[in-house]
Amino acid sequence: xxxxxxxxxxxxxKIPRHHIPEQPPEVRxxxxxxxxxxxxxxxxxxxxxxxxxxxxxxxxxxxxxxIDIPTFVDLxxxxxxxxxxxxxxxxxxxxxxxxxxxxxxxxxxxxxVLGKKFSPVGIGYLERFVADYERQSGTVRMPxxxxxxGHKVAVIGSGPAGLTCAADLAxxxxxVTIFEALHKPGGVLLYGIPEFRLPKAIVEYEVxxxxxxxxxxxxxxxxxxxxxxxxxxxxxxxxxxxxxTGAGLPSFLGIPGxxxxxxLSANEFLTRVNLMKGYAFPDYDxxxxxxxxVAVIGAGNVAMDCLRCAKRLGAEEVMCIYRRTRAESPARIxxxxxxxxxxxxxxxxxxPLEIYGNADxxxxxxxxQRMELGEPDASGRRRPVPIPGSEYExxxxxxxxxxxxxxxxxxxxxxPGLQLDRHGCIIVDPETQMSSIPGxxxxxxxxxxxxxxxxxxxxxxKAAQGIxxxxxxxxxxxxx
Amino acid sequence: xxxxxxxxxxxxxxxxxxxxxxxIARKHRAGQFVLVMLHEHGERIPLTIAGSDKEAGTITxxxxxxxxxxxxxxxxxxxxxxxAVVGPLGTPTHVERWGTVVCVGGGAGIAPxxxxxxxxxxxxxxxxxxxxxxxxxxxxxxxxxxxLSEEMWITTDDGSLGRKxxxxxxxxxxxxxxxxxxxxxxGPAVMxxxxxxxxxxxxxxxxxxxxxxxxDGTGMCGGCRVLVGGQPKFVCVDGPEFDAHQVDFDLLIKRxxxxxxxxxxxxxxxxxxxxxxxxxxAGGRV
Ligand SMILES: Cc1cc2nc3c(=O)[nH]c(=O)nc-3n(C[C@H](O)[C@H](O)[C@H](O)COP(=O)(O)OP(=O)(O)OC[C@H]3O[C@@H](n4cnc5c(N)ncnc54)[C@H](O)[C@@H]3O)c2cc1C
Ligand SMILES: Cc1cc2nc3c(=O)[nH]c(=O)nc-3n(C[C@H](O)[C@H](O)[C@H](O)COP(=O)(O)OP(=O)(O)OC[C@H]3O[C@@H](n4cnc5c(N)ncnc54)[C@H](O)[C@@H]3O)c2cc1C
Ligand code: SF4
Ligand code: SF4
Ligand code: FES
Numbered sequence: 187x188x189x190x191x192x193x194x195x196x197x198x199x200k201i202p203r204h205h206i207p208e209q210p211p212e213v214r215x216x217x218x219x220x221x222x223x224x225x226x227x228x229x230x231x232x233x234x235x236x237x238x239x240x241x242x243x244x245x246x247x248x249x250x251x252x253i254d255i256p257t258f259v260d261l262x263x264x265x266x267x268x269x270x271x272x273x274x275x276x277x278x279x280x281x282x283x284x285x286x287x288x289x290x291x292x293x294x295x296x297x298x299v300l301g302k303k304f305s306p307v308g309i310g311y312l313e314r315f316v317a318d319y320e321r322q323s324g325t326v327r328m329p330x331x332x333x334x335x336g337h338k339v340a341v342i343g344s345g346p347a348g349l350t351c352a353a354d355l356a357x358x359x360x361x362v363t364i365f366e367a368l369h370k371p372g373g374v375l376l377y378g379i380p381e382f383r384l385p386k387a388i389v390e391y392e393v394x395x396x397x398x399x400x401x402x403x404x405x406x407x408x409x410x411x412x413x414x415x416x417x418x419x420x421x422x423x424x425x426x427x428x429x430x431t432g433a434g435l436p437s438f439l440g441i442p443g444x445x446x447x448x449x450l451s452a453n454e455f456l457t458r459v460n461l462m463k464g465y466a467f468p469d470y471d472x473x474x475x476x477x478x479x480v481a482v483i484g485a486g487n488v489a490m491d492c493l494r495c496a497k498r499l500g501a502e503e504v505m506c507i508y509r510r511t512r513a514e515s516p517a518r519i520x521x522x523x524x525x526x527x528x529x530x531x532x533x534x535x536x537x538p539l540e541i542y543g544n545a546d547x548x549x550x551x552x553x554x555q556r557m558e559l560g561e562p563d564a565s566g567r568r569r570p571v572p573i574p575g576s577e578y579e580x581x582x583x584x585x586x587x588x589x590x591x592x593x594x595x596x597x598x599x600x601x602p603g604l605q606l607d608r609h610g611c612i613i614v615d616p617e618t619q620m621s622s623i624p625g626x627x628x629x630x631x632x633x634x635x636x637x638x639x640x641x642x643x644x645x646x647x648k649a650a651q652g653i654x655x656x657x658x659x660x661x662x663x664x665x666x
Numbered sequence: 667x668x669x670x671x672x673x674x675x676x677x678x679x680x681x682x683x684x685x686x687x688x689x690i691a692r693k694h695r696a697g698q699f700v701l702v703m704l705h706e707h708g709e710r711i712p713l714t715i716a717g718s719d720k721e722a723g724t725i726t727x728x729x730x731x732x733x734x735x736x737x738x739x740x741x742x743x744x745x746x747x748x749x750a751v752v753g754p755l756g757t758p759t760h761v762e763r764w765g766t767v768v769c770v771g772g773g774a775g776i777a778p779x780x781x782x783x784x785x786x787x788x789x790x791x792x793x794x795x796x797x798x799x800x801x802x803x804x805x806x807x808x809x810x811x812x813x814l815s816e817e818m819w820i821t822t823d824d825g826s827l828g829r830k831x832x833x834x835x836x837x838x839x840x841x842x843x844x845x846x847x848x849x850x851x852x853g854p855a856v857m858x859x860x861x862x863x864x865x866x867x868x869x870x871x872x873x874x875x876x877x878x879x880x881x882d883g884t885g886m887c888g889g890c891r892v893l894v895g896g897q898p899k900f901v902c903v904d905g906p907e908f909d910a911h912q913v914d915f916d917l918l919i920k921r922x923x924x925x926x927x928x929x930x931x932x933x934x935x936x937x938x939x940x941x942x943x944x945x946x947x948a949g950g951r952v
Binding site for chain 2 (some may be wrong): 370407412438594
């Protein structure tokens with residue numbers, strides 16, 4: 187592709203940021219296809235032209251895996267898309283995914299110099315553009331896989347942490363098996379984040395690439411049940427184990443009425459919709475309940491996904507119930523805006539007190555308490571406090587609880603000697619990601635609690651290095 | 667993977683499958699189950715491991731055909747492969763030498779009861795069994811259960827075998843003549859509830875096995891939650907067995923009806939596209 191010329195700095199700031207083309211709201215609420223359509227090559231090169239190529243490149247500091255942003259962006263400007271992807275992949279193996287789901291506004295783009303007076307370079311959009319370009323043009327180069335080191339490593343969980351760790355280990359010459367409890371690999375990328383934000387074909391494509399690198403994927407294998415970690419070492423013959431089991435345990439509110447029919451955890455709702463493709467029932471066998479009036483409790487990314495899935499499944503009214511304000515919402519701003527465009531009814535400063543049901547046990551309504559913001563709490567956010575006498579009731583026939591997830595203890599509980607913190611997260615050495623058990627490593631949400639895709643990938647990468655070094659020590663007889 | 671090695675009919679709408687699943691067989695203990703998916707478009711359904719053979723690397727499933735998935739499974743043949751079988755899931759039965767244990771099984775509940783009764787017997791308990799079904803043919807696994815039991819009673823709704831009536835009638839008789847140390851009741855929720863109400867005043871510890879709707883079976887979705895002693899519990903990881911005196915059966919019965927319209931739609935569509943099965947369902951022919 188013929189690139190675009192380098193412009194004088196002044197000229198660059200005059201180009202407005204290219205917004206990514208999107209399906210219009212009234213169309214997209216009727217389908218599950220991706221909302222953002224992606225840049226054209228021309229748009230990408232023009233957007234890349236905006237970058238000031240700052241010598242101290244603050245943007246890179248904002249990226250948890252330190253992608254060489256100015257270099258890749260400049261390659262995009264020159265039309266050298268393949269080289270741009272290669273540059274990104276030095277630091278990030280899954281750019282098509284991160285370009286879509288990273289909270290760029292809090293990370294790389296937050297620190298972009300252009301953002302101070304103008305708007306930041308569309309780093310995420312460019313990242314996804316080049317990754318998509320590479321995938322669609324079929325020019326993906328598989329990394330060289332060196333001869334086998336003689337070591338076998340078991341990776342538990344196929345979310346971003348596990349996938350990244352496996353890829354790096356394979357590239358270092360180790361034989362890797364990923365053990366995944368569900369019938370398909372991908373973790374939250376597959377069962378949690380909906381098709382309209384992250385097409386599943388992309389996740390499947392990345393998994394296929396891993397397989398081409400010789401990584402074995404064993405689905406339907408629940409570590410802790412099908413085999414324990416001890417058995418993976420002593421009976422299956424693995425030399426090291428990586429825990430990338432995520433934070434999959436749903437939290438409930440503990441308010442009256444939560445056991446009623448029509449009250450679902452976000453995990454159940456999203457799994458039925460995304461993994462089991464419930465939106466295509468009865469062509470797929472798993473039903474997904476769709477209320478006419480749906481309330482989603484919480485306002486993070488998970489809540490946004492539930493709200494927008496419920497809307498697409500045909501709910502007439504979809505409400506977001508959150509006890510703080512829009513400013514405190516932990517969701518990505520872009521997704522929050524899209525949810526607003528899609529007609530979600532946001533009820534800020536509202537806390538659920540009780541869920542009501544009928545004699546058959548089906549949800550019929552909810553009691554809500556109005557809140558106001560008080561003094562800042564330990565997290566620095568202003569604490570919501572109830573306004574006495576402000577309770578009111580709403581009619582709903584479905585309630586989705588999206589107030590957070592914690593680590594699933596299924597595998598950790600049956601791993602003697604594994605040190606956990608009081609939240610059930612695995613404690614690791616931050617340099618190597620090794621746990622209290624020699625040879626057992628961990629990373630991603632199982633260590634940090636529910637966080638982000640890119641942090642999980644960063645941890646998986648670091649762990650791969652830690653494992654590699656540990657295996658070298660094993661070879662030298664320094665550890666056993 | 668997960669090949670059906672053997673398939674046989676036990677009774678109208680009841681089939682037994684022997685499935686190749688060496689890793690699951692190796693770890694299986696009484697009380698555990700698997701989640702099965704027939705094909706990529708399928709639903710994940712829980713089925714108890716009715717038996718396992720570690721040497722042969724197989725597990726046995728006994729399935730009652732009640733809806734779309736179980737009926738479709740009935741059409742699979744020896745040599746076919748199941749898309750997914752995951753397990754063994756759930757907490758194994760807590761087995762102790764209680765003394766005399768009464769094992770009560772109703773309908774499809776007899777399948778999960780068998781491995782529990784076997785484990786109780788192996789632990790040195792005196793096992794008495796009560797099995798029930800709608801009619802003679804539907805009281806499955808009679809021989810297997812009889813082999814384990816010191817005494818066994820059978821009830822049928824229509825009186826075609828054993829005593830006419832419900833398993834709880836037979837349980838009442840046993841409780842009138844002796845005081846067992848432990849009762850295990852597995853079957854429809856109404857049956858387990860009735861059994862629990864009979865043993866509660868006598869303070870006989872009673873175990874039941876709950877059959878909620880499930881998705882993942884690993885504690886991830888919470889769809890299987892029930893109230894036990896007023897506390898929410900996940901059947902797939904905390905159960906499926908619980909102290910029957912603590913379970914809120916009324917809630918369980920309601921929750922089992924969550925997807926009734928969708929289940930009926932799926933079944934109807936399935937029957938329409940498989941005339942042979944429609945005949946079978948109507949005529950009770952196998
Ligand atoms: C709905 C939703 C939306 C989100 N949106 C965003 C977003 O927009 N941007 C962003 O950056 N982050 C987002 N996140 C957070 C992000 O997805 C997670 O932080 C990330 O996926 C964590 O990666 P992980 O590899 O640690 O674990 P996971 O992705 O959770 O993967 C863990 C895997 O391990 C498997 N597993 C668990 N236990 C076992 C076991 N015992 N044996 C075998 N396998 C096991 C699980 O089945 C799962 O596949 C979102 C999360 C959710 C739930
Ligand atoms: C831990 C556990 C172990 C089980 N073990 C066995 C087993 O060994 N053998 C076996 O045949 N079944 C077992 N079940 C029940 C089995 O999972 C259901 O029968 C199956 O999911 C029905 O699927 P379907 O698509 O054929 O019917 P659906 O369309 O889902 O249901 C058809 C009808 O069957 C009834 N039904 C649905 N789900 C259940 C349920 N969970 N329990 C009872 N009735 C139900 C309802 O009346 C419904 O209308 C078990 C369930 C659990 C939770
Ligand atoms: S990986 Fe995420 S944070 Fe890093 S440059 Fe890409 S979009 Fe930005
Ligand atoms: S801070 Fe912004 S303008 Fe500067 S190099 Fe990074 S992306 Fe380009
Ligand atoms: S089946 Fe999902 S938590 Fe039990």
